[in-house]
Every structure is written in C-alpha cells, then in structure tokens.
Amino acid sequence: MDIDLSVANLVKKFGNFTAVDQVTFDVPQGSFFSILGPSGCGKTTLLRMVAGFEEPTSGTIHIRGKDMAGVSPNQRPVNLVFQHLALFPMMNVAENIAFGLKRRKVASAQIKKQIDEILERVGLPGYAQQRIDQLSGGQKQRVAIARCLVLEPSVLLLDEPLGALDLKLREQMKVELKKLQSKVGTTFVYITHDQSEALVMSDRVAVMNMGRYEQIGTPQELYNQPLTPFVAQFVGDNNLWSGEVVEQSGNNIVMKTEEGFVFRTAIQGPISVGQHANLYLRPETMRILPTEKEALNCFNVVVKAILFDGANSRLLTVTPGGQELLVALPQNRSFDHIKPGQAIEVGWHPDAAVCFKAEA
Amino acid sequence: MAVPRSSKMVFWMFLAPVLCWLLLLIVLPHIDLLVMSFSGENDLGKSTWTLQNYRNFFTEPIYWNTFLRTAVFSIITTLITFLLAMPVAFYIVKVVRPRLQGAMLMMLLLPFWVSELVRVYGWMILLRESGVINHFLVKFGLLERPIEMLYNDATMIMGLVYTSMLFMVVPLISAMESLDDSLVEAAYDLGSSKTVIWWKIILPHCKPGITSGSIVVFMLVLGNYLTPNLMGGKNSLWFTEQIYNQFIASFNWNQGAAFGFLLLLLSSLIIWIGLKLSRQKLGEVAS
Numbered sequence A: 001m002d003i004d005l006s007v008a009n010l011v012k013k014f015g016n017f018t019a020v021d022q023v024t025f026d027v028p029q030g031s032f033f034s035i036l037g038p039s040g041c042g043k044t045t046l047l048r049m050v051a052g053f054e055e056p057t058s059g060t061i062h063i064r065g066k067d068m069a070g071v072s073p074n075q076r077p078v079n080l081v082f083q084h085l086a087l088f089p090m091m092n093v094a095e096n097i098a099f100g101l102k103r104r105k106v107a108s109a110q111i112k113k114q115i116d117e118i119l120e121r122v123g124l125p126g127y128a129q130q131r132i133d134q135l136s137g138g139q140k141q142r143v144a145i146a147r148c149l150v151l152e153p154s155v156l157l158l159d160e161p162l163g164a165l166d167l168k169l170r171e172q173m174k175v176e177l178k179k180l181q182s183k184v185g186t187t188f189v190y191i192t193h194d195q196s197e198a199l200v201m202s203d204r205v206a207v208m209n210m211g212r213y214e215q216i217g218t219p220q221e222l223y224n225q226p227l228t229p230f231v232a233q234f235v236g237d238n239n240l241w242s243g244e245v246v247e248q249s250g251n252n253i254v255m256k257t258e259e260g261f262v263f264r265t266a267i268q269g270p271i272s273v274g275q276h277a278n279l280y281l282r283p284e285t286m287r288i289l290p291t292e293k294e295a296l297n298c299f300n301v302v303v304k305a306i307l308f309d310g311a312n313s314r315l316l317t318v319t320p321g322g323q324e325l326l327v328a329l330p331q332n333r334s335f336d337h338i339k340p341g342q343a344i345e346v347g348w349h350p351d352a353a354v355c356f357k358a359e360a
Numbered sequence B: 001m002a003v004p005r006s007s008k009m010v011f012w013m014f015l016a017p018v019l020c021w022l023l024l025l026i027v028l029p030h031i032d033l034l035v036m037s038f039s040g041e042n043d044l045g046k047s048t049w050t051l052q053n054y055r056n057f058f059t060e061p062i063y064w065n066t067f068l069r070t071a072v073f074s075i076i077t078t079l080i081t082f083l084l085a086m087p088v089a090f091y092i093v094k095v096v097r098p099r100l101q102g103a104m105l106m107m108l109l110l111p112f113w114v115s116e117l118v119r120v121y122g123w124m125i126l127l128r129e130s131g132v133i134n135h136f137l138v139k140f141g142l143l144e145r146p147i148e149m150l151y152n153d154a155t156m157i158m159g160l161v162y163t164s165m166l167f168m169v170v171p172l173i174s175a176m177e178s179l180d181d182s183l184v185e186a187a188y189d190l191g192s193s194k195t196v197i198w199w200k201i202i203l204p205h206c207k208p209g210i211t212s213g214s215i216v217v218f219m220l221v222l223g224n225y226l227t228p229n230l231m232g233g234k235n236s237l238w239f240t241e242q243i244y245n246q247f248i249a250s251f252n253w254n255q256g257a258a259f260g261f262l263l264l265l266l267s268s269l270i271i272w273i274g275l276k277l278s279r280q281k282l283g284e285v286a287s
C-alpha cells in the first residue's frame, strides 16, 4: 500500500513551549486518518506544518515520498480546509472554487466544467452563482471542501471543519463527509476534539495529548484496548475506580477499591502487591441484575436517575460509598421495572475492564 | 414600537445645536456665496444677475488650466500617498507585534500635533538653498555648491503627500484590521503567489478603506492652500490661490465665489467618476 503522507519525529517549539513533540505517523493512500485530542494539544500546529504554514523545529514530512522541507504552501500537493473555512467573501461560490484552478492556468471552459462536477459531487448543484453570505453553515462547509477537492490534492487536511455547526447538522455532515471521502478516494487527514467524529469517520485515529501521540489505531482498538489512561478516559465514557492491589499472579490481579469492593481483573504492564491501580469500566460492560454470577464482580448500587436517550440510555447509580456510576440500560423492555431509588445488583466480567498502574 | 414623546423631545434637543451649526456655518454662507457668484455689475455700475463669472472660467485659459493642473496634481498626490500608505498600514497591522502597534500609530500621529504651517516651515528649513540638507551635501563633497530644492512641483507634491499620509493610513489600517489572516493563508494554500494575494484578496478587501482614504486625501489636497503656496513654484498657481487672488488681490468677490463653487462641483464630479470607474457607491464607502 502506498503511503501518501509520512511524518517522522516532528517537533515544533514556540520559545520554550513544545507544541508538538516527537510525532510520527504514516497515512496510507485513500484512507481517512484522524487526529483526536483536547483543544490546545497541538493539532492545528501539526496540520499547519504539513500544509507548510509553520516550519518544523525538527523532524521530516514526506508527501508521496517527496521531502517537503523548504517547499512553500502554494507548492505543496496538499490543501487545507480551515477551522473557520476562510471562504473568500468578495467572490461567489463559482469564483471561490475556480480560485485554485485559475492559479494553475486551467482553461476557462475546463474550469466551468470542473466547477459543475465538483458542486454535483458535494451535493450543491446549481449553487455556482450564489454569494457566500447566502449559504447556510453546512453549505459553506461543502464549498470549502469543494474548493480544495477540485484541485485533486494528494492529501486533504481538515481542521475541525464541523466545529461551527449545530449538533444536528454535525451528525449529518459526519456521515456525508465519510461518504464523500470514500467516493472521491482522496486521502483525508482530519483533526478534531470530538471523539465521536473521529470514531465514526476514520479508518485510523491518532489520540494526541500535550503535543504527543498517546496511541494510534483503528476506532475499535482505541475504544476496546486503550493503551494509556488518557485514551481510556478521552475516548468514550468510562467509570473510574482507584484501589490497591491485594493479590497478583501474572496479569491477573485482585484489587480492593477505596470503598472496599474487591474486584478480580487483568492489568496492563507490571505491578506488584501493595501498589495502586486505576480501573476503567465502560457503562455497557456492566450487566444489570446478572443471573450467572460466578465469573463476575458483583455489587449493589442504588438507582439515582434514568438517563433516557433512546438506544444510548443509561442508569445513573450510586454505590453505598457515594461513588457515581453510569450503567448502560438496554432498551429491550426487560428493565422497564427499574425505578429511581431502587437498589439493584450489577456485575461485570474481569476481562471487560482496563486497568493501569496509578501514577505515583 | 412607538417612541415615547419625551424621548422624541430629547432627540430634537440634542439635534438642535447640530442643525444650528450646520445652518449658520455651512448652509447660510454657501447660499450667500451662491448668490454672490451669480451677481455682477452692468455697464451702469448697477448690480444684476449674470452668468459672466462662470463664463470667465471657461473662456479664460489661465483659469481652467490652473484648475486642470491642480486636479491632475491632486490625483497624482493621492496615488503616491496610497502607494506609500498601503505597505505602512500592512506593516502596522499584520507584521508588527501587537505591543508595538500603538507606538507606531503614535509616531504617525505625532507630526500632526503641530500646525501645518510649522510643518511646512520645517521642510523649508531642510530643503532651502542655505538649508540643512544642502549644508551636509556640500560638506561631504556630494555637491559643489548648494542647489535650490524648494519651489518646484516635485517638492510640492512631496510636501502634500507628507501632509496627507495620516488620512490615508488610518482608513487603510481599519480596513486591513478586519482582514482575516486565514483568507490570506487560504489563498496561499490554493496556490497563489504573493502578487496574486495582494491583487485578489488584500486590495479587494481594503477597497472601501482605499476609496474613503482617497476621497479625503484628494479633497484635502485640492483645497490645500499653504503647502502649494509656500513650497510650489512661483509661476505655477494652485486653484485655491486663484480664488484667494480674486477675493483679496482683485477684490472681485463675485468671481471668487463662482470659482469656489466651480471647485466644489468639479471636484465632486471627479470623485463621482472615480467611484463609477471602481464600481462603488458612496454609501458603501462611508459605512
């Protein structure tokens, strides 16, 4: 498989502050690659280095095998969809899209044909003569993407392009972007702080924190096998327990939580008895009123509230020690009898949790 | 929503001084001048209505030549001012660190704390035959003997540009400040060279600022009296000097008033043509 974008040991420092720290990744041709991280973690800085707007302090960027050091943004075979789109307000839709083609001295008949084609592609046929301020948020989005795609870049860079849209439209555009990407086959590098955007759209996701990569993997890997506590907390919802290891054999441990629960589980990395560990447990791994309890860690909680959200409904529960826990509530009608205030038993399988040694 | 009576009264109370000022200082004198410009004396020495004052302007080549010269030089001055002010504004807004911006604006403003007369004399001290620049040029052997740098068109234009800079830079700065950096970067990303970015992004964005700056500078230069009088050539008149001559030297107030109105009309015409050529409306520029 050909690699479109290859970044190695990339570092960017602003004075003493390291915004991007030793980042390395490859993006295969035609794939949808996301960089996910909280705001301020250096995502935009990383993308701007790929686009050529920032000079790396050290490290290399190769696009389709060509070293990009010293190549100015207008010479790079990548295009950037800006965080606030940066459509040219003094030009209409067609002129915006034609802007890059004109710079390449494409014949005007050819330009017109390409504009019509790309507008068709992004689902805006007949909008060529509209002014930018006549478009809705979602339409502007598409024009900004069309303006880049029409240039057939090796890699399309997108900087939180859905950030400004309202929730409903964002959900819709997520699916549309994914469909568009598989239709045109262009390599997308997409950055976002919204984990659901990254999980839904991407072939692979890199989770970034404080300028460093925490983990790179498929959305499933990140969700099911987080390698660091940060990834466990940032990707998807998790319940957290801290406790002390009381027994250990290989990866299997028994830990006693601060509240006094004793749980069997497996841990990543070495640990010994007496040390502290953090345990992350997804809401959907907890079973309500389990029938076969032998293999499970079981305990009693009180239902505080029912957070109904269709297929994503949860119970907000509290342990006797006062810790809040989210428990997924399957909507198959078998738990309709559960009411707030009721005490119920929940259980989880030792393999369902991820557990890390606590930082000292 | 209906406006309460009392707030309407407050509105008129605040507006009244402005209206009085407009009426007393602008409308009334102009009506008086207008009447004057259409009056003249007949053969018997009696005052009558006449178009002679206006006719003189078009039949005497010296008058409209002076006007033409004044207009052309004003346009040239405006153009030079714009060409100098654009990089200055760009530098202040987009290049300099924010902390220095205020200081740089202050430096632009400072010369305008002294009166125009003093500023012009400053230039004269520098440029005259026995002036500072000549002194040093001779001392360092670059010139054999001092030359007169004052009293020619080039020096006069330089003086006018200097006087006008601020009025061009300020509207350009405010236009440039509203330019989103990411538009420039987007153009760069889409393959533009620096020249294309200036032509396609920065200049179109700054168009309202350019136009309002140009109108102000053009009008100020056209109506300037001091600088052309003190720095310009002795045998080439500025149109305002022509008006001054009519009022003061020839004591022909009727002719002077007519010239005043012609200056107003013709300069408005030039601005109208300018707006038409750049496809703009006055209302858009002012807002």
Ligand SMILES: Nc1ncnc2c1ncn2[C@@H]1O[C@H](COP(=O)(O)OP(=O)(O)O)[C@@H](O)[C@H]1O
Pocket (backbone or CB within 6 Å): A014, A019, A037, A038, A039, A040, A041, A042, A043, A044, A045, A046
């Ligand atoms: N030009 C710059 N000068 C100094 N610090 C910067 C500059 N650009 C970004 N930073 C800093 O780098 C960090 C990462 O910024 P950014 O890449 O924009 O984060 P993100 O896009 O992930 O929110 C931030 O703390 C920001 O303050």
Ligand SMILES: [Mg+2]
Pocket (backbone or CB within 6 Å): A040, A043, A044, A083, A160
């Ligand atoms: Mg950002």
